[in-house]
Amino acid sequence: MTQQDPNIPHPHARDPRLLAMARDAFLPQLGDAFAVAVARYDDVMFDRAERAGASQLLFLDGMRELRRRREEIAARFRAQLSQAWQALETGAPLSAEAALSSQAGGLSLVAEHELESRLAVRNLASVVLRDCKPVLLRLDRRLGWIAGGLELDADSNPIGPEHIGVAVHEAFATSELAPEVRLVLIKLCERDLAATVAKLYETLDLRLVREGVLPGAPAARTQAQPARANDPQAPDYGAWGEAAGEEYSPAWASRFMQRWQETRGAMQQHGFDPADGAGAPGAGGSGMLLDALHQLLQQSREMRGGAEQVAGGVQAAQSAQRPLSQREMLSVLSLLQATPSATLSAAIGDEQESLSQRLKSEVLSNASQLGMDPSSTSLDPKDEDAIDLVGMLFDVLLDERDLAGRPRELIGRLVVPFVKVALLDRRMFVQKTHPARRLLNALAEACEGNQGESAAERTLLAKVEEIIHRLVAEFNENLAIFMTLEEEFRDFLEQHRRRIEITERRAAEIQRGQERLELARSRAEFELASRLEDRQLPQAVAEFLRNPWQHHLTLALLREGEVGDAFVESLELADGILEEMGEAQRHIVGKLWLQNWQPGLRKVFSSVGLHGDAADAAIGALHDTLQAVADARPELEKPLPELPAVALPQPVPVEQGAIELVAGTDTLDFDNADAERIRTLPVGTWLDFIDKDGRVQPGKLSWVSPISSRLLFVNRRGVRFCVASAEELAVMVRLGRLRMHVADDGAFDSAMQGVIERLDMRAAAPESATLH
Numbered sequence: 001m002t003q004q005d006p007n008i009p010h011p012h013a014r015d016p017r018l019l020a021m022a023r024d025a026f027l028p029q030l031g032d033a034f035a036v037a038v039a040r041y042d043d044v045m046f047d048r049a050e051r052a053g054a055s056q057l058l059f060l061d062g063m064r065e066l067r068r069r070r071e072e073i074a075a076r077f078r079a080q081l082s083q084a085w086q087a088l089e090t091g092a093p094l095s096a097e098a099a100l101s102s103q104a105g106g107l108s109l110v111a112e113h114e115l116e117s118r119l120a121v122r123n124l125a126s127v128v129l130r131d132c133k134p135v136l137l138r139l140d141r142r143l144g145w146i147a148g149g150l151e152l153d154a155d156s157n158p159i160g161p162e163h164i165g166v167a168v169h170e171a172f173a174t175s176e177l178a179p180e181v182r183l184v185l186i187k188l189c190e191r192d193l194a195a196t197v198a199k200l201y202e203t204l205d206l207r208l209v210r211e212g213v214l215p216g217a218p219a220a221r222t223q224a225q226p227a228r229a230n231d232p233q234a235p236d237y238g239a240w241g242e243a244a245g246e247e248y249s250p251a252w253a254s255r256f257m258q259r260w261q262e263t264r265g266a267m268q269q270h271g272f273d274p275a276d277g278a279g280a281p282g283a284g285g286s287g288m289l290l291d292a293l294h295q296l297l298q299q300s301r302e303m304r305g306g307a308e309q310v311a312g313g314v315q316a317a318q319s320a321q322r323p324l325s326q327r328e329m330l331s332v333l334s335l336l337q338a339t340p341s342a343t344l345s346a347a348i349g350d351e352q353e354s355l356s357q358r359l360k361s362e363v364l365s366n367a368s369q370l371g372m373d374p375s376s377t378s379l380d381p382k383d384e385d386a387i388d389l390v391g392m393l394f395d396v397l398l399d400e401r402d403l404a405g406r407p408r409e410l411i412g413r414l415v416v417p418f419v420k421v422a423l424l425d426r427r428m429f430v431q432k433t434h435p436a437r438r439l440l441n442a443l444a445e446a447c448e449g450n451q452g453e454s455a456a457e458r459t460l461l462a463k464v465e466e467i468i469h470r471l472v473a474e475f476n477e478n479l480a481i482f483m484t485l486e487e488e489f490r491d492f493l494e495q496h497r498r499r500i501e502i503t504e505r506r507a508a509e510i511q512r513g514q515e516r517l518e519l520a521r522s523r524a525e526f527e528l529a530s531r532l533e534d535r536q537l538p539q540a541v542a543e544f545l546r547n548p549w550q551h552h553l554t555l556a557l558l559r560e561g562e563v564g565d566a567f568v569e570s571l572e573l574a575d576g577i578l579e580e581m582g583e584a585q586r587h588i589v590g591k592l593w594l595q596n597w598q599p600g601l602r603k604v605f606s607s608v609g610l611h612g613d614a615a616d617a618a619i620g621a622l623h624d625t626l627q628a629v630a631d632a633r634p635e636l637e638k639p640l641p642e643l644p645a646v647a648l649p650q651p652v653p654v655e656q657g658a659i660e661l662v663a664g665t666d667t668l669d670f671d672n673a674d675a676e677r678i679r680t681l682p683v684g685t686w687l688d689f690i691d692k693d694g695r696v697q698p699g700k701l702s703w704v705s706p707i708s709s710r711l712l713f714v715n716r717r718g719v720r721f722c723v724a725s726a727e728e729l730a731v732m733v734r735l736g737r738l739r740m741h742v743a744d745d746g747a748f749d750s751a752m753q754g755v756i757e758r759l760d761m762r763a764a765a766p767e768s769a770t771l772h
Contacts, residue, residue, distance in 0.1 A: 014091070014148035018211060022143065023085055025204050026159050030081070030197065034171070035074035037192040041185060042066045048184065055180060062181035069175050077171035084158035084166075088147050096125075096155050096162035100169060113179035115502045117172075120183050121165035124190040128161035128197055129154060135201045136160060142208045159204075164197065290426055296759050297385050323380035324367065329423060330477060332366050337416045337472055341366075348398070348412030355415060356391025360384065386422035389429060389755065390415065396754030397444065397747055406461065407447035413468050414440065417475050424477060429752070435482035437748040442489050443467065444747035446496070449716050456499055457717070463492050503718030508703035511723060515707045520557035524550050531574055540625040540640050541581055544604075544618075547643060549574055552607040573600040577622075584629040593626040594619065609644035617641050675730035678711070686741035687713070689722060689732075697721070698741050 045063035049056045066073070080099075087094035100118055129136065140157050144150040154162050168189050172182055208214075324332070336344065347358040364374045379387070394415050397403070403411055421428050421436045428434045443464055452458040467489050475481050528550050532542070549570065556566035576597050583591065594601065598619065605615040621638035628636035681687075685701045699713035699722055711729065713722040724732075732738035 014089075015146045016089075018146040018208070018213065019089055021211070022146065022204060022208065025207055026200050027078070027081055027085060029200055030159075030164070030193075031074065031078040033193060033196045034077050034168075034189070035070075037189065038066065038070060038073055038171075041188060042070075044188060045181070045184075055178075058178040058181055059184075062177050062185075065175050065177055066185075073171045073175060076173070077167045080167040080170040081158065081163065084163045088143070088150075088152075088156075088158045091148055091150065093147075093150065093152060093156035093158065094163070096160070096166050099163075099166045113182070115505045116179060117169060117182055117186065118505070119498065119501055120186040121169045122162075124168060124186060124193075125154075125161035125165035127190055128164065128194055131194060132161070132198050132201050135198075135205050138205055138214075139201060139208075142205070142213045145214055146208075161197070164193070168193075290430065293389065293429065294382070294385050296756075297388050298381065300759050321376055321378040323378050324363075324372070324383070326380075326383070326423060328367070328370065328372065329363070329380075329383050330420060331370055332363050333416055333420050333423075334476070335366055335369060336362060337420070337475070340413070340416065344415075345412070348394075348415065349408065354391065355395050356388045359387045359391050359415065359419060363387070383423060386426070387419055390419045390422050392755045392758060393748070393751045394418070396758070397751040400751070400754060401444060401747060402449040403444075403447055405451065407450055407464075410461075410464055410468055411444060411447055413472060414443070417471055420475070420477070421479065421482070425479060432749075435479065435486050437746070439467075439471075439482050439486040439489065440748050441746035442486060442493050446489075446493055448747075454717070456496065460493075460496050463489065500716075500718035504700075504702050504714050507714055507718065507720040508712060511703060511705065511712050511720065515705050515710075516558060517554075519707055520554045523557055523562070524554040527553060527571065527574075531578060535578070537581065538625045538629060538634075538637050540621050540638060541577065543640050544577075544622060545574060548604050548608045548610075552604045555607060569600060570604070573597055573604065576600075580626060581629070584626045587630055587632060589630055591630070593623045593630075610641075614641065618643075670727060670730035670734050672730075674733045675726040678726040678729045678733075679709070681711070688739045688741045689713075690737045690739070 042063045045059045045066060049059035049063065052059050084094045084096075084099070100121070136154070136157070139159075140152040140154075143157060143159075144152040150156075152160075154160050157163065168186060172185060175182075177185070341362055344358055344362050347353045347355055360379060363379070364377065367374050367377055394412070398408055398411065418428075418436065418440070425434070425436075428436050431437075446460050446464050450457050450461055452461055467485050471481065471485055528545060532545065537545075553567065553570045553574075556564060556570050560566055577594070580591075580593060580597075584593070601619050601622070602615050605611075605618050610618055618640055621640050624636065624638040628634060628638075681701055683701055683704065686698050687701070689697050689699050691697070697715065699715060701711055702714045702718075702720075703712040704710075705712070708725070710723050710725050712720060713724075715721050729738055
């Protein structure tokens with residue numbers, strides 16, 4: 001139910017004049033823009049046909065269909081938007097999601113091309129929403145205000161992108177278009193309508209302000225980017241916790257800098273300053289975070305190995321060693337990149353070994369291949385930082401992500417290239433949109449939990465292997481290859497995500513159909529039981545009601561629901577037969593049994609596969625049985641002929657390995673507050689399901705049943721693996737088998753958070769010893 005917006009100052013009556021003004025300012029102009037666009041698409045279809053190859057005929061047919069139905073398509077677009085607006089005017093805004101899903105009926109699943117079409121219009125909506133979010137937030141409030149103080153959102157705003165997407169879908173719904181042609185048309189609408197819609201939003205928003213509709217509603221604010229200091233290519237962080245540019249704001253950075261300052265202050269009180277000899281990070285500037293990371297790494301190394309080095313006289317020897325130059329470092333790393341050593345490969349597969357220590361050892365030992373004496377060379381502190389950070393980052397990534405077998409090996413091959421990136425461009429650690437970290441995020445997403453169990457997953461892993469092979473083979477010192485490969489792989493991964501979304505939608509459609517089937521069966525069983533209660537019926541009549549009639553009633557409920565004619569007629573048929581049965585038991589003679597129910601009986605028997613003479617024989621058996629009861633001649637009762645084996649669709653089995661639910665919630669203890677929180681989880685929320693062996697599987701809330709209120713969760717492949725009530729899930733929370741999934745900004749940022757935590761733990765141990 002739509003509620004009054006609590007942010008609106010006070011209740012407001014619906015304003016028909018302003019509603020009409022808003023409607024006339026938006027709907028006709030958008031309808032005209034759509035009609036003009038569609039009028040051009042037949043030429044686009046012709047151009048596509050010329051270069052479509054095997055699909056040429058499909059686009060030519062599409063061109064002819066568009067010319068034939070152009071006016072109908074435009075009219076359907078306008079009608080859908082008008083319907084949504086009228087719902088707003090009545091005070092009961094229409095749900096865009098419900099409108100888009102309402103076309104599926106009966107037992108049949110939504111076809112894959114239909115799911116593709118729905119996804120395409122949802123993508124259209126997301127593009128418009130992304131470009132117009134600030135003005136749409138204002139319009140939600142202003143339109144809700146003039147509609148009587150309603151609370152509108154993306155799903156209920158009748159002129160919002162979601163409803164525009166529904167209108168585009170509905171416009172082409174009845175046209176005979178090939179699926180790929182329909183998708184092209186929706187994409188064209190996205191391209192041609194986005195700018196027009198944005199202008200209409202701004203214009204309408206301004207008109208409502210001039211009319212005095214919530215003039216104080218907040219507007220979108222744009223903040224100027226501060227000038228970069230010193231290094232024009234370096235990110236300007238400004239004050240931490242409020243990064244200057246959104247692209248340069250790793251989520252872990254603010255937490256780290258705050259803890260770093262606190263730790264530094266505490267250690268200074270005990271006579272140790274982590275900034276001694278390193279240069280304290282300033283209050284701002286592009287190097288602030290990197291300087292703090294350098295100091296933390298240096299502190300960690302000193303605490304771990306300083307005492308041993310002094311005791312063994314190593315420190316004096318190291319002072320005579322010269323650090324490798326960056327050119328020498330890159331040359332050694334290029335050797336390792338081309339031919340990784342067996343020991344480094346083994347370290348990648350060993351969770352107990354430190355990659356950073358192994359990397360430093362390999363770099364120094366491989367320096368001899370370039371004619372350098374490993375005993376007289378050392379690592380520059382900045383280069384050692386790069387190796388430590390990348391090594392620890394991959395340690396965390398490989399340990400904490402679901403990477404095993406082939407995926408772990410593939411991700412491990414990225415270690416050396418990423419050390420080279422860290423040497424060439426330290427901004428990788430702090431720049432959120434750096435192409436190297438974007439590529440790592442995408443590759444990790446593709447590999448995580450991917451054991452190649454399906455053809456799509458195997459194809460994805462093959463693409464990951466291809467991308468990594470090209471990176472290892474081609475990356476020298478030009479970072480542009482990361483951008484090229486990231487863009488190529490992102491497009492491929494987007495197709496994979498699209499397939500996952502289709503799988504997820506299909507899972508919801510299957511669950512929806514299954515629950516409707518369960519509901520129909522339950523209602524049919526109730527209607528049957530209420531009619532057979534305390535009745536002694538001949539075998540033929542009882543078998544008729546329990547088998548073909550109950551089956552027919554279930555189908556009627558599935559197809560039309562309780563308000564359908566078929567359901568009502570089925571109940572009347574059963575009641576009529578039972579009424580005649582009562583007359584027969586009272587030995588009324590001379591009645592023409594079942595004459596009024598012949599059409600209904602034929603429909604019932606037809607639904608189970610009895611037609612023609614077979615149906616006549618079944619009806620005859622019922623007639624003869626009633627006559628035998630009336631004549632008190634039970635020996636003359638006739639059984640029904642053998643009926644064809646019929647069965648309603650069976651529930652789809654949940655994928656093997658799914659979470660085993662805790663049953664018996666009536667007797668098990670759970671917290672009602674947990675159940676209530678679960679009921680209010682938004683679709684798209686991820687939870688961690690923990691099985692009896694302690695393995696964790698993330699599950700995404702994909703759909704909530706409007707019938708049973710059960711929640712459907714899918715795995716990362718979009719496959720259903722858990723359907724449960726809020727109470728069942730609350731029991732799992734109480735037993736420690738369900739928890740909120742900790743979201744992150746991608747594999748890179750999540751791993752960096754883990755790196756900081758590990759460094760903090762190292763720093764805390766000596767500090768604790770000092771304090772005690």
